Amino acid sequence: MDNTNDKIFFNFSYFALKLLGKGLYSNPWTAIAELVANGLDAKATCVRIFIDMSDKKNSEIEIFDNGTGMTYSDLAEKYVLIGKNKREDLSLDEVSKNKVMGRKGIGKLAALYLSSKYYLISKSAGQESAWYFDMSNERESEIPSLNRVNLSQVEVLSAEYWDKLTSGTMIKLKNVDLTNIGIQSIEGLKARLSDYYVLDSISGKIELAVRYQKNTPIGFQEVAKNIAFRNFYALFDNSESNIKSRIAESVYFPSADDTVRRKPRHTVIIDESAYNTSGTRHFVKEDGSLSEKEIPYSLNGWIGIHASIKKDDAQVNDPLFLKNKAYKSTQLRLYVRKKLAVEDFMPYLKNTQAFSNYIEGEINFDVLDDNSLGDIATSNRQGFAEDDERVALLISLVKPIVSTLIVQRVKVGQEIREEEDxxxxxxxxxLKAAEAARQELEIKNRVTEKKLEVASDNIQKYKAQSYTIFSAITEDQKTFSAKTHLVKTNALTIRNSVTTLARKIGIENYRELGAISVATDKILSSLKYSAIAKFNIEDASIKEDLFAFCREYLMNVLQQQYFNIHISVETSGQHIIKFQPQNISLVLDNFLSNSQKSHARNFNLSMEDISGKAYIELWDDGDGFGAVDLNEIFDFGFSNTGGTGIGLYNIKTVIKKMKGTIxxxxxxxxxxxxxIEMP
Incomplete structure (x- = not known):
């Protein structure tokens, strides 16, 4: 445009472009995302970003798409015109205008934030042209220009992909300083690129490739949203993507206690119908007047609150949780026309509640960039004027939802603290009970030690007494004791011989062996009984309480011999009869012997006098009789334990002699x- 006598046009200098380029963006990723948006606005189905970091100080970045491309006319009339509103382009229909992400016409300046020199290559209408912009060596007061260059002068690093396209635009940035950018930052770039667009809703895909060493192959990977949905404890969702189906049924929370940490807790879905998220109203236009018609507005998307934001704890629920110096996932991202407008809307809410930094979400509110209303974006294009009525409306819609999510997180946090307490x-x-038990045991140990000391003293006294008693025994008593031992030895020899004979010659033909066996057992029982009968081993009858004798013999004599069997005796009343102690000793001894052979651990005896008759029951917990005929077990020679079968025969013989039954x-x-029943 040429000046006339009546009109003088403004021009931008290199210095002005430099100021705009540096002032509009805060980091490289924001600038790259803006250049990607230009490709998507050009109806591209794929935008690729290639970053060559083999020389970090002089990195190269190629951003190219398969969109409509630009002709010479497009470059001269649209591209170089700073501030041209794309939505006023007469070549676009209304549907296409509404799909355009930007309207300010300044997105192209993002290239100047990254580098002072870049190439622009475009394919359109079957023609390909290359242009060069360089302000590194120009005077700042000069008018900037885009200069045509020969295609052969431009080295396209990703030519294998670019050459296959029939239309599209490439921005090739030279000498980009990425000195402080590492691999972790590149991972952050992928995450942030995915955050700049509502990828589920845009028409094209974004792919990224990074080269760290020269001449390594180029491999593009699609940029995808990797949101840790399974780490959300509570979620609000009124989006069309059904985000609520992606969260887990339960999550785990960090705790110093293993039991609490390993306890799954059911997630919460907030009822979206309980919140007002859409409507219509009059808004103030750019000239200060109200809009003639009510303009519709709608808040849609999702907002969740994390169970934990510490990386290690969060990744227990979802390994996708990412948090590093280049990327912060816990942000409430605000989108307008599917493009990120505010990286984190939470500061607008001025919410100081605990767990407000656990919020993550993606919300859309397109009325913030309505064509009929004024531009309320901040000077750096990465926010909105907080006092604007549309921003205030959005805050009033979002606040109740966020507060509800925080209340849910506070509630489960309190529950966890109560469990921990x-x-x-x-x-x-x-610990207190254990200490008390330890102290009690210590006291008992001291008492026991004292008792042991007393017992030790007593033992010494008893030894001395025993020696004195033994010295006082007459020679006749010593001789009697020795002879008693001799009788016991001979009786055992006779019983063993009877057992051997019974096995060798057949016990069914020599029942006389039974009489010998009974006599032998009586001798042995007499010797045992002699300990409590004061050496009275005569085969004579006494008239005493049968029950008392059985108890005394079992507990004082047999319990010592059969120490591995617990003997229990119960009596009811007395039964005074005339009996031979040796016979009763024989019966009880044989019962205990059989119980031991049957591997019994307990032997029980119950005795009761009913109307002058003795009713006696004896039972154990051994192997029992098994499937044998119980009428035959008292026969001479019958045994199911591998013995001679003489014991039970002897028992029945004695009981029968006492006119009893068994x-x-x-x-x-x-x-x-x-x-046993006995008169």
């Missing part, structure tokens, strides 16, 4: 049981 108190109580049955749940 309870476990802590139980642990402290257990029968047997299997005990429940196991063992043998005998029932």
């Amino acid at each position: 309870k476990i802590k108190k139980e642990h402290e109580a257990a 029968c047997a049955e299997n005990a429940t749940p196991s063992g043998a049981k005998f029932i």
Whole structure:
């Protein structure tokens, strides 16, 4: 445009472009995202970003798409015109205008934030042209220009991909300083690029490739949103993407206590119908007047609150959780026309509640950039004027949702603290009880030690007394004791011989062996009884309480011999009769012997006098009789334990001699049981 006598046009200098380029963006990723948006606005289905970092100080970045491209006319009339509103382009229909992400016409300046020199290559209408912009060596007061260059002068690093396109635009940035950018930052770039657009809704895909060493192959990967949905504890969702289906049924929370940390807690879905998120109203236009018609507005998207924002704890629920110096996931991202307008809207809410930094979400509110209303974007194009009525409206819609999510997180946090306190108190109580038990045991040990000292003293006294008593025994008493031992030895020899003979010659033909066996057992029982009968081993009868004798003999004599069997005796009343102690000793001894052979651990005896008759039951918990005929077990020679079968025969012989009866049955749940009735 040429000046006339009546009109003088403004021009931008290199210095002005430099100021705009540096002032509009705060980091390289924001600038790259703006250049990607230009490709998407050009109806591209794929925008690729290639970053060559083999020389970090002089990195190269190529951003290219398969959109409509630009002709010479497009470059001269649209591209170089700073501030041209794309939505006023007469070549676009209304549907296309509404799909355009930007309207300010300044996105192209993002290239100047990254580098002072870049190439622009465009394919359109079957023609390809290359242009060069360089302000590094120009005077700042000069008018900037885009200069045509020969295609052969431009080295396209990603030519294998670019050459396949029939239309599109490439911005090739030279000498980009990425000195402080590492691999972790590149991962952050992928995440931030995915955040700059509502990828589920845009028409094209974005791909990224990074080269760290020269001449390595180029491999593009699609930029995808990797949001840790499974780490959300509570979620609000009124989007069309059904985000609520992506969260887990339950999550885990960090805790110093293992029990609390390993307890799954059910996630919460907030009822979106309980919140007002859409409507219509009059808004103030750019000239200060109200809009003639009510303009519709709608808040849609999703907002969640994380169970934890510490990386290690969060990744227990979802390994996708990412947090590093280049990327912060816990942000409430605000989109307008599918493009990121505010990286984190939470500061606008001025929410100081606990867990407000656990919020993450993606919300859309397109009325912030309505064509009929004024531009309310901040000077750096990365925010909005907080006092604008549309921003105030959005705040009023979002605040209740965020507050509800925080209340849910506070509630479960309180629940966790109560569980931790309870476990802590139980642990402290257990420690206290253990200490009390230790102290009690220590006291008991001291008492026991004292008793042991007394017992040791007594033992020494008893030894001295025993020696004195033994010295006082007459020679006749010593001779009697020796002879008693000799009798016991001979009786055992006779019994063993009877057993051997019974096995060798057949016990069914020599029942006389039974009489010998009974006599032998009586001798042995007499010797045992002699300990409590003061050496009275005569085969004579006494008239005493049968029940008392059985108890005394079992507990004082047999319990010492059969120490591995617990003997229990119960009596009801007395039964005074005339009996031979040796016979009763024989019966009880044989019962205990059989119980031991049957592997019994317990032997029980119950005695009761009913109307002058003795009813005696004996039972154990051994192997029992098994499937044998109980009518045959008292026969001479019958045995199911591998013995001679003489013991039970001897028992029945004695009981019958005392005019009594005996029968047997299997005990429940196991063992043998005998029932004796005696007059």
